[in-house]
Amino acid sequence: MPSSNLFSKFKTTLYKNYGENPGNMLVHTGVLGWILSSLAQVSAVVFNDKIPKEQKSFLIPQEIADAAVNIISFYLITSSFKKLASKLVSTGKLTTKPIKEFLNKNKVTDKIGNYDFNIENLPNFKDIKGEYKPFKNGIDVIASTIGSIISCNIITPVVRNQYASKKQKQALARMNVNTQQLKSPRGISIEDYQKMASMKHSGSLKI
Amino acid sequence: MSSLRTYAIKTYQNFLNILPNAEYSNSSGIKLVHDAGEKISSAEQRLILGATALMSQPFIDAHNRNVDENTRRVSVARTIAKIVAGTFTGFFIRKGCIKAIKAFSQLPGPKVPKYKTIFTPKDITKINSDEFIQYRNAMGTIVALIVMMFTNFAIDAPLTKFLTNKLVKKQEDKNAVK
Numbered sequence: 001m002p003s004s005n006l007f008s009k010f011k012t013t014l015y016k017n018y019g020e021n022p023g024n025m026l027v028h029t030g031v032l033g034w035i036l037s038s039l040a041q042v043s044a045v046v047f048n049d050k051i052p053k054e055q056k057s058f059l060i061p062q063e064i065a066d067a068a069v070n071i072i073s074f075y076l077i078t079s080s081f082k083k084l085a086s087k088l089v090s091t092g093k094l095t096t097k098p099i100k101e102f103l104n105k106n107k108v109t110d111k112i113g114n115y116d117f118n119i120e121n122l123p124n125f126k127d128i129k130g131e132y133k134p135f136k137n138g139i140d141v142i143a144s145t146i147g148s149i150i151s152c153n154i155i156t157p158v159v160r161n162q163y164a165s166k167k168q169k170q171a172l173a174r175m176n177v178n179t180q181q182l183k184s185p186r187g188i189s190i191e192d193y194q195k196m197a198s199m200k201h202s203g204s205l206k207i
Numbered sequence: 208m209s210s211l212r213t214y215a216i217k218t219y220q221n222f223l224n225i226l227p228n229a230e231y232s233n234s235s236g237i238k239l240v241h242d243a244g245e246k247i248s249s250a251e252q253r254l255i256l257g258a259t260a261l262m263s264q265p266f267i268d269a270h271n272r273n274v275d276e277n278t279r280r281v282s283v284a285r286t287i288a289k290i291v292a293g294t295f296t297g298f299f300i301r302k303g304c305i306k307a308i309k310a311f312s313q314l315p316g317p318k319v320p321k322y323k324t325i326f327t328p329k330d331i332t333k334i335n336s337d338e339f340i341q342y343r344n345a346m347g348t349i350v351a352l353i354v355m356m357f358t359n360f361a362i363d364a365p366l367t368k369f370l371t372n373k374l375v376k377k378q379e380d381k382n383a384v385k
Contacts, residue, residue: 011328011346018345019338022244029249029348036352040359093223096231112228115220134337135237137244145243145252152256153263 020133023082023140030148031075038067062167069163074151081147082140089136090118096135102128245337249348250301257294264290281375288370292363300354305347312343 018025042063045056088094092103092112099119103109106124111117119125119132231237247255268282312326313319314334326346333339 008329011326014345014349015328015331015338015342019342022247022341022344025341025345025348026247026249026252029345029352030252032349033352033355036356037359040356044360087219087223088226091223092228093226094229094231096237100230113223113226115216115223134241134244135231137337138240138242139244141243141247142240145247145255148252148256149259153260154267157264157267 020137021140022137023086023144026141026144026148027075027078027082030078030144031071034067034071034074038063038070041067065163066160069160070156073156073159074148077151077155078144078147081150082144085139085143086136087115089132089139090120091115092117092119094139096131098131099128099135102131245340248301248305248344249351250298250305253294253297253301257290257297260290260294261287280378281371284374284378285367285371287374288367289363291370292366295366296355296358296362300358301348301351304351304354305344308343308347308350312346 018028042060045051045059045063051059085094091114092099092108095103103112103119106122108117108122119128125132231240264286265283268286269279271279271282308326311323312334313323314331315324315327326343327334328342331339
């Protein structure tokens with residue numbers, strides 16, 4: 001049966017990719033979380049009958065742009081933190097005593113910190129695998145957690161506020177030039193518009 | 208394209224050169240790192256994110272000078288409510304789904320019903336390995352994310368509204384006493 005085959009492949013792929021890389025799993029499922037949460041936000045607008053059609057044409061692109069800011073900033077920041085931490089461990093910049101001794105024994109201390117050097121490619125890597133893997137996984141998980149905190153709780157809200165403020169200014173400028181051209185939001189004051197934007201951008205629902 | 212890659216690698220290498228070499232020798236520190244790799248699943252990460260969000264996001268909203276004080280107060284209340292509701296459902300649904308996946312990803316055997324192996328990948332011989340635990344976390348998280356697409360509306364949104372109203376009312380009562 002094709003669908004059961006597909007599910008079987010999915011399970012195997014998940015096991016192979018994330019079994020040894022919990023840090024990657026946290027980054028990728030984090031991105032998936034943001035995508036699904038954004039989809040929920042957009043569909044909440046699309047399927048809401050109480051929102052007039054002309055307002056939807058204004059709100060939907062805004063929701064999509066908001067989602068793009070959330071997803072891109074989360075991925076860029078979290079994966080950069082995770083990749084840097086991985087590189088520090090795989091090139092031997094960040095080690096434990098047994099790993100350092102292993103590198104000394106292999107006479108590769110001059111290669112420590114080289115971009116192309118990777119401890120996992122050494123011929124006798126299996127001798128240190130038991131010590132190296134849990135250390136690398138732990139560092140990866142800590143780095144991706146710190147990256148997520150910085151991204152979700154500091155950078156994204158600030159970027160989103162800046163974006164909202166830019167959008168407000170653009171809309172207000174259009175209002176001043178020609179109020180006839182402004183389809184939506186119609187008939188509201190500048191203060192009301194700023195309040196609405198502030199409420200909308202005070203942190204999206206994250207799943 | 209390749210020259211761009213060479214330039215990127217060179218920049219990365221220069222950055223690596225700036226960083227000092229570090230060797231962990233503290234055994235409790237190493238244990239903490241190992242535990243983080245083994246025990247922090249997406250559920251624990253969501254809890255950490257929620258706790259740190261409570262320390263930063265209301266502060267950012269409270270200092271938004273683009274809006275008047277009243278709007279700022281409501282916006283802070285709504286942010287706190289969103290974080291509490293999102294963290295509560297996010298943590299428990301992830302935990303629950305990971306637990307459920309554990310129950311339905313057993314090793315096939317004569318005494319094990321087929322439905323209990325529905326999430327077990329092919330050719331698995333060991334289910335107590337770290338790799339398999341991470342697989343269960345990943346699968347549980349993916350299932351949880353799908354579940355949360357619905358609970359986002361069914362639980363998070365009404366809970367956020369309820370908590371926001373409570374927090375705003377508390378603030379108003381406090382102001383009335385003053």
